């Protein structure tokens with residue numbers, strides 16, 4: 001292992017409160033496309049429609065067709081990658097407090113992370129737009145066999161995914177708890193995010209302003225590389241397991 005990763009590991013070991021901030025990159029490594037995949041089926045659907053709130057309200061069946069044909073089957077077969085598993089192991093070892101994620105796929109929880117702040121919500125839970133009753137995505141998939149959009153068993157209201165659509169604000173409580181973590185941490189580990197989507201990208205900035213050590217692991221350059229203490233250009237699934245190994249061999 002190179003000196004940079006050894007340095008990251010020893011800084012993590014010496015820190016009191018480590019928080020991870022993850023983005024699409026960590027899930028892209030295990031086959032979850034961001035908005036544009038190479039997969040033909042995925043490209044059949046336009047993110048400006050299925051991910052946009054005004055379009056969703058106008059024509060919800062577009063989203064639900066996308067959900068039925070693309071998103072649901074993909075999520076049912078997707079498994080956490082080495083990057084997700086490494087972060088869960090860091091938590092289990094006592095080196096990581098919380099994961100703040102921009103992803104909506106639930107893979108951190110699948111990997112075993114217990115403290116996850118989902119900035120953009122989750123695609124695994126649906127809510128009734130009438131009475132707010134919650135449904136699992138499996139329930140929604142079943143109800144979709146009867147009607148599109150799927151309807152609430154309680155009040156016949158339309159269901160929607162608990163995600164933040166384009167054109168919607170982030171949930172204020174979720175955002176507040178993410179900022180609280182950012183203020184509390186003395187080490188922030190950014191993984192697989194290019195840090196260009198706001199307000200999410202303001203969270204690592206906040207941590208930096210509060211004096212946290214900032215390490216960025218991403219395949220490409222990010223908007224905060226110039227402010228980071230350490231930048232590692234690599235895949236989460238290759239880099240994070242090395243850090244975990246080093247944490248275990250103290």
Ligand SMILES: [Zn+2]
Nearest residue numbers: 128131152155
């Ligand atoms: Zn309802």
